[in-house]
Amino acid sequence: MKKILTIFIITILIPYSALKAQETNRFFPEKDLVTTGIYYYPEHWNENQWERDIKKISDMGFEFVHLAEFAWFKMEPEEGKFDFIWLDKVVGLCTKYHLKVLLCTPSATTPTWMRLNYPETFVMDGHYIRAENGTRGLESMVNPKYRGYVKKIVAEMAKRYGQNSNVMGWQIDNEPGAVSDYSPSSQEAFRTWLKNKYKTIDALNFAWGAAFWSQWFSRFDEVIIPNTNLVGWWGNNPHALLDFKRYSADAQAQFLDYQAGILRDYITKNQFITTNYTAVCTGSDPNRTTKLDFAAYTAYPNGGSDNIGELGFRLGNSDVVLFASEYYKSVGGVSGVMEIQPGPVNWGSYNPLLLPCTVRLWLYHSFAAGGKIACSYRFRQILYGAEQYHAGMIQTDGVTPSQGGKDYMQFMKEITELRKKFTPGTKMPAKLAARSTALLWNVENYWSIDRQRQTGQWNTWDYPVKFLKIAKSLGAPVDVIQEKADLSKYKVVIVPAYELVDSALVKKWNEYVKKGGHLIITCRTATKDRRGHFWEGETALPIANLIGAHISQTDMLSSYGKGDILMNSNHYSWHSWADLLVPDNASEVLATYDNQFYKGKAAVINHRVGKGFVTYIGVDTDDSKLEKDLLRQIYKDAGATTEEYPPGVFVYWRDGFYTALNYSSADYTVNLPDAAKILIGEKVLKPADVLVWTE
Template sequence: MRKFITIFIITFLISPSASKAQETSRFFKEKDLVTTGIYYYPEHWDEAQWERDIKKIAEMGFEFVHLAEFAWFKMEPQEARFDFNWLDRVVNLCTRYHLKVLLCTPSATTPTWMRVNYPETFVMDGHYIRAENGTRGLESIVNSKYRDFVKKVVAEMARRYGQNKDVIGWQIDNEPGAVPDYSPASQEAFRTWLKNKYKTIDALNTAWGAAFWSQWFNSFDQVIIPNTNLVGWWGNNPHALLDFKRYSADSQADFLDFQAGILRDYISKAQFVTTNYTAVCTGSDPRRTRKLDFAAYTAYPNGDTDNIGESGFRLGNSDVVLFASEYYKSVGGVSGVMEIQPGPVNWGSYNPLLLPGTVRLWLYHGFAAGGKIACSYRFRQILYGAEQYHAGVIQTDGVTPSQGGKDYMQFMKEIADLRKQFKPETKMLAKLAARSTAILWNVENYWSIDRQKQTGQWNTWDYPVKFLKTAKSLGAPVDVIQETTDLSKYKVVIVPAYEMVDAALVKKWNDYVTKGGHLIITCRTATKDRRGHFWEGEAAMPILNLIGAHIHQTDMLSSYGKGDVLMNSNHYSWHSWADLLLPDTTTAVLVTYNNQFYKGTAAAVVHKIGRGSVTYIGVDTDDFKLEKDLLQKIYKEAGATTEDYPPGVFVYWRDGFYTALNYSSENYTVNLPDTAKILIGEKVLKPAGVLIWKE
C-alpha cells in the first residue's frame, strides 16, 4: 500500500483586505475603468486557425486572452516531459496583435497518466470510492504526490512566462470549491488540522460535544472525517461537520497559497495572482487566502432562472452578480468577473435564448459595482465534449459573432468612450455617502445555519442577498464586509442571521453604535458561540443588552400558514421565522405580531445607545416589504434621503458615473436631475437596458 504523507494545514482566520486595496490598484490603471478579456483554448483547434482566431479577438476589441486553464495534458504530455512550444506560439501571436495574456495554472484538470499511475492523487467520495479522470476538480489537494506534480508544472510555467511583459497575471486553478475529500491523505490531514486547532483530545471532545451519543475519543488517531453518507443526516455531529467545512476551506486556501508561493518565486511584481471563485460560494472561503492579490469570480446568471416578469427567464438572475461583485471585493479591495457566459448554457433544466442585450447588461453590472476585469467564457463554441451547447462569443463556424459576442463588442466600444469621460478623484455625492451601508457576512454562518435550518422555508443563501437588494432599491451604496472591516465609514451596518459570535465582535458592534452608527441585527444572530454551541443562558445572550430586549421564544409556520405583523397600521405576512421579543423599558417597539396565540408580542424593536441605534428585526417576512420600510425609516433617522427603485432595477455610482440597469420585464423611466448628462442609453430603460450618466 502506498504511503501517504500528511500536509500540515494551518487554521486561517478571516483575512483583512484593506491593506491589499492599494497594492492591487497597481495592476489596473484607474483611467482604464475595466479591462476586458476572453477565454481561448488553442488546444481545442487546428493550429492553422490560431492566428485567425487571435486576430479576430483583437479586432472585436478584447484586451487580453485567457490561456492554459485546462491544458495540463499538452504542457506535460508524459510525466516530467514538458512541452511549452505550442503555448509560446500562441503567446507570441497575442503579442503580435497587441493582446495581453492572462495565464492559468492547470491544476484543475490532471492528465490521464497521473490517474493511471497515481490513483491516490484523486479524492474519495463519502462512500470511499475514488474519483476518476474525465472531468475537472476531483484531485486531492492535500495529497503530497499530487502537490509535487502541481509544483513542478507551475514552476515550469512561471520560469518560462514570469518575466514576460505581455503576461499581466495568473489565475490559479479553476472555480476552487473545496470538494469534500474522504481519502486516506485527507483523513490524515484532517487529524493534523484538529491537533493544531485543539491541542488536546479533551478540548476536541468538549468542542464537538462528544459526550452526546457516546462519541467520545481517546486520541486523535480515532477521529475520522464525519460522513453524512454513512451516519445519516440526522445522526451527524453538527460541530464536527462545521470543523470539516472549516478544514476543507482551509485546505483549499492553503492549496491556492501554495501555488501562489511557487509563482512568486519567479514572476514579475507587475503580474497579479488571482483565482475565479464561483459567484455563489458556499464551500471555499476566499477570505482565508493570504497570497492572492485579489479574488475574481465566475458568474452564470442564466440557466432556467425565473427572475422578474414574463421575460425574466431571458434576463437571468440579478442576485448572482449583485452579491458576488460586492463580496469578493472584501478579499483584496478590488474584484471583477473572470468568467461570464455569453449565451445559453448546457446545464439548466431548460436553456433559453437570452434577450438581446442581456450579456451587455451583466457586463455593465460588474462594471457598475466596481469590477476591474470583465472576461468571458469563451471565444469559440466547442464542437465536441461535455460543453458543446455552451455558447461562445463566436459561433460553431469559428468566425461569426453570436448575440453575446455582439453584446460584448458594444460593451467594449462604449467602455472606450467612457474612458474619455473619466475624471480622476471624483468624489461620491454627499446624498449617496449619507446612505453608505455595509452587510456583514461570512460563510461559516452559512455552513452552521444551513446544517440546522429548522424549517425548509429558510433560504440561507438568499437571506443576506434580500437585504442587499433592499438597500440597493433605496439607492444605497452597499459593501459586503468581513469582521475586521472598520465600521466607522458606514452610516448603516446590517448583520443578517449572523449565528456565531464572540464577545469581541459584539463589543465592536456596541462601540460602532455608541459613536453614532445605525446597526440592524436580525433573527438568528448570536444564537451560538464560535463552536456552534448554544449559550448556557438565554437565547442570543451576548446581544441582549445591545438590542434592549429578550428573545422569549421562536416560532415557525407551515408553508400554508398565515402569520401577520403590524407596523403603523400596515400589515405584513410571514411564515418562515419569528422571534418573540420582550423589550426592556428603554426599548421602543416598532412591529408587533397581529395573530397567533401571542398576538401583541413585539416582532421588531429599536434601542438607542449613545449617539446611535440598534434595530432588531425578529421576523422574516414573505415579501420583505417590512424590512424595506424599516430600512427606509433608519436611513431617514440617519439624515439620509432614499430612492424607490422597483424590483430588478439597480442604480450604482462609480468613478463619477451613474449606471442604471434593468433586469425586469417592464420599461422603467429613470428620474434624472436637470444637471444630468446622458452618456450611454436612454432615460426610458427597456428590459436588459443600461443607462449611464454624469451629474
C-alpha cells in the same frame, strides 16, 4: 504521515485585504475603468486556425486572452516531459496582435498519466469510491504526490512566462470549491488540522459534544471525517460537520496560497495573482487566503430560472452579480468577473436564448459595482465534449459572432468612450455617502444555519441577499464586509442571521453604535458560540443588552400558515421565522405580532446605545416589505434621502458615472436631474437596457 503533516501546515489566516486600492493600480490603472478579456483554448483547435482566432479576438476589441487552465496534458504530455512550444506560439500571437495574456495554472485537470501512475491523488466521495480523471476538480488537494506534481508544472510555467512583460497575471486553478474529500490523505490531514486547532483530545470532545450518543474519542487517530452518507443527515454531529467545512475551506485556501508562493518565486511584481471563485460561494472561503492579490468570480445568471416577470427567464437572476460583485472585494479591495455566461448554457434546467443585450447588461452590472476585470468563457463554441451546447463569443463556424459576442463588442466600444470622459479623483456624491451601508456576511454562518435550518421555508443563501436588494432599491451604496472591516466608514451596518459570535465581535458592534452608528440585527443572530453551541442561558444571550430585549421563544409556521404583523397601522405577513421579543423598558417597540396565540408580542424593537441605535428585526417576512419600510425609516433618521427603484432595477455610482440597469420585464423611466448628461442609453430603460450618465 510526516509528508502530509509537512504539507498541511495551518497558517495564521491573515486576509490579504491589506492591499490598498492605490496599490492595485499597477494592475488596473484607474483611467482604464475595466479591462476586458476572453478565454481561448488553442488545444481544442487546429494550429492553422490559431492566428485567425487571435486576430479576431483583437479585432473584436478584447484586451487580453485567458490561456492554459485545462491544458496540463499538453504542457506535460508525459510525466516529467514538458512542452511549451505550442503555448509560446499562442503567447507570441497575442503579443503580435496587441493582446495581454492571463495564464492559468492547470491544477484542476490532471493528465491521464496521473491517474494511471498515482490513483491515490484523487478524492474519495462519501461512499469511499475514488474519483478518476475525465472531468475537473477531483484531485485531492492535500495529497503529497499531487502537490509535488502541481509544484513542478506551476514552477515550469512561471520560469517560462514569469518575466514576460506581456503576461498581465495568473489565475490559480479553476472555480475552487473545497470539494469534500474522504480519501486517506484527507483523513490524515483532517486529524492534523484538528490537532493544531484543539491541541488535546479532551478539548475536541468538548467542542464536538462527543458525550452525546457515545461519540467520545480517546485519541486523535480514532477520529474520521464525519460522513452524512453513512451516518445519515439527521444523525450527524453538527459541530463535527462545521469543523469539516472549516478544514475543507482551509485546505482549499492553503492550496491556492501554496501555488501563489511558487509563482512569486519567479514572476515580476507587475503580474497579479487571483482565482475565479463561483458567484454563489458556499464551500470555499476566499478570506482564508493570504497570498492572492484579489479575488475574481464566475457568474452564470441564467440557467433556466424564471426570475422577474415574463421576460425574466431570458434576462437572468440579478442576485448572482449583485452579491458576488460586492463580496469578493473583501479580499483585496478590488474584484471583477473572470468568467461570465456568453449565451445559453448546457447545464440549466432549460436553456433559453437570452434577450439581446442581456450579456451587455451583466457586464455593465459588474462594471458599475466596481469590477476592474471583465472576462468571458469562452471565445469559440466547441464542436465536441461535455459542453458542446455551451455558447461562445463565436459560433460553431469559428468566425461568426454570437449575440453574446455582439453584446461584448458593444460593451467594449462603449467603455472605450467612457474612458475619454473619466475624471480622476471624483468623490462620491454627498447624498450617496449619507446612505453608506455595509452588510456583514461570513460563510461559516451559512454552513451552520444551513445544516440546521429548522424549517424548509428558510432560505439560507437568499436571506442576506434580500437585505442587499432592499438597500440597493433605496439607492444606497452597499459593501459586503467581513468582521475585520472598519465599521465607522458606514452610516448603517446590517447583520443578517449572523449565528456564530464571540464577545469580541459583540463588543465591536456595541462600540460602533455607541459612536453614532445604526446597527440592524436580524433573527438568528448570536444564537450560538463559534463552536456552534447554544449559550448556557437565554437565546442570543450575548446581544441581549445590545438590542435591549430578550428572546423568549421562536415560532415557525407551516407552508399554509398565515402570520400577521402590525407596524404603523400597516399589516405584514410571515411564515418562516419569528422571534418573540420581551423588550427592556428603555427600548421602543416598532412592530408587534397581530395574530397567533402570542398576539401583541414585540417583533421589532429599537434601542438607543450611546449616540446610535440598534434595530432588531425578529421576523423574516414573506415579501420583505416590513424590512424595507424599516430600512427606509432608518436612512431618514440618519438624515439621508432615499430612492424607490422597483425590483430588478439597480442604480450604481462609480468613478463619477451613474449606471442604471433593468433586469425587470417592464420599461422603467429613470428620474434624472436637470444637470444630468446622458453618455450611454436613454432615459426610458427597456428590459436588458443600460443607462450611463454624469451629473
